[in-house]
Amino acid sequence: MVTRQTSSVSWAERDAAVVWHGFTQMSCYTENAPVIVERAEGRELIDVDGRRYLDAISSLWVTTLGHRVPELDAAVREQLDRVAHSTMLGNGNRIVIEFSEALAKVVPVDGPHFLYASDGAAAVEQALKIAFQYWTNQGIRGRHTYLAFGDAYHGDTVGGISLGAGGFGTDVFDPLRFKVLRAPSFRNPDAFKEAARLVEQHAESLAAVVVEPLVQGAAGMLIAEPSRFGILQEACRKTGVLLICDEVATGFGRTGTLFASEQCGLRPDLMCLGKGITGGYLPMSVTVASDRVYRAFLGPDLSEKTFYHGHSYGGNALAAAVALRHLQLLEEWDVLSNVRARATQLREALTTRIQPLRGVHEIRQCGLMAAVELANDSAQRRLARRTCAAMVRRGVLARSLGSNVILVLPLTITAEEVERVVTTLQAAIDEVVV
Ligand SMILES: Cc1ncc(COP(=O)(O)O)c(C=O)c1O
Structure with a gap:
């Protein structure tokens, strides 16, 4: 008979033998007790040995309503009976049109x-290229630099890491990064004033500004006051420099509104969406272009004004079907009310029960995205990582980012589940910080 432990080790070994995991040192992958998921129920993942884990990172910030939501499952199944995928290049697909109309x-x-x-x-890469060609299509040369913020993260393509401020072990790619103009991090209270100043000073060479509205998520949930963004938008409007809002992490309700830009009073020229767009079901992202931007690409058939860019699976029909149903459910179930109520509960619990703990340096939270930054000493990385491992052992899936324990909770999380996350975090910190 195969014991629970043996079968788990065996799956991890089979995994390590053939799968290369991102942001993971494979030489010690199995030693770090990876969770090998087999199925899920609600907001819990269930591993190959039947152990349950509350998904407190929403499967890297993508899951919104939970796993195996009957309505979303049905949307995928219904679309399967029509068509799974057809290309967007030169042709259309009904469900993609319907989703786009709703969005x-x-x-x-x-x-x-x-x-x-x-x-x-x-989606970020597309936005960069669109912004560049927006200017060349109008016969304007020289606008091919971008302004990004300190501590920014915009994904792992070469364009993404160029906009990003580095870190996460990616310094090795520095020779590949193209130069961008760098405004200060959200940590700096003058970041937006300085960004606006840079936009005005370098307007002639700037194609666009790229910003994460409200929260620099991957930096460890660095939060900027919503009122600080206005000055940047004004500078963009004054100079014509395009404003790109990267809402890959913040979009679809995570911060308490459908989009974080709404709280910041931003109406960008380009917006990048991904992660929660399909409720965490299927890979889909989108670059949203304003009419002003889009019109610059109109011209004769086969002309150089065309945007010659497209991905094989862009506009996947299964993803669009689930994305459409997801958008409807967000409204039908009034999910944002739950986000706000649970965010208040989480804030109170973190402030009263986690902040006073030994080893806790700072807590930052926006909606259902939170970072618990642990002590700022040389062992800090391991502290956060060990705390997350202790949480996983207790049945709550968490992940560290540098010295931060990151919590990104599903939008439908219940009061009891928030309590379970906080109690588990408390026990894990008590165990790890000695
Ligand atoms: C703000 C932001 N932009 C872009 C990305 C990259 O998204 P993906 O991992 O889907 O490529 C992320 C991922 O965390 C993100 O937080």
């Missing part, structure tokens, strides 16, 4: 047009 009604972009891809980084 157009809620996205804070004027006269939106949607160019689909599969991952957040690809």
Whole structure:
């Protein structure tokens, strides 16, 4: 008979033998007790040995309503009976049109047009190329630099890491990074004033500014006051420099509104969406272009004004079907009310029960995205990692980012589940910080 432990080790070994995991040192993959998921129920993942884990990172920030939501499952099944995929290059697909019409009604972009891809980084890459060609299509040369923020993260393609401020072990790629103009991090209270100043000073060479509205997520949930973004938008409007909002992490409710740009009063020229767009079901991302941007690409057939870019799976029909049903459910179930209520509960619990613990340095939270930064000493990375491992052992899936324990909770999380996350975090910190 195979014991629970043996079968788990065996799956991890089979995994390590053939799968290369991103952001993971494979030489010690199995020693770090990876969770090998087999199935899920609600907001819990279930491993090959039947152990349950509350998904407190929403499967890397993608899951919104939970796993195996009957309505979303049905949407995929129904679409399967029609067609799984057909190309967007030169042709259309009914469900993609229907989803785009629904998304157009809620996205804070004027006269939106949607160019689909599969991952957040690809949506960012598309935005960069669109911004560049927007200017060349109008005969304006020299506008091919971008302004990004300190501590920014925009994905792992070469364009994405160029905009990103580095870190995460990616310094090795420095020779590949193209130069961008760098505003300060959200940590700096003058970041937006400085960014606006840089936009005005370098307007002639800037194609676009790229910003994560409200939260620099991957930096460890660095949060900027919503009122600070206005000055940047004004500088962009004054100079014509395009404003790109990267809402890959913040989009679809995570911060308490459907899009974080709404809280910041931003209506960008280009917006990047991904992660939660399909409720975490299927890979889909999209670059949203305002009508102003889109029109610059119109011209004669086969002309050089065309945007010669597209991905094989962009506008996948199964993904569009689940994305459409997901958008409807967000409204039908009034999911954002739950996000706000649970965010208040989480804030109170973190402030009263986690902040006072030994080893806790700072807590930052926006909606259902939170970072618990642990002590700032040389062992800090291992502390956060060991805390997450202790949480996993107790049945809550968490992941560290540098010295931070990151919590990104599903939008439908219940009060009891928030309690379970906080209790588990408390026990894990008590165990790890000695
Ligand atoms: C703000 C932001 N942009 C882009 C990305 C990249 O998305 P993906 O991992 O889907 O390529 C991420 C991922 O965390 C992100 O947080």
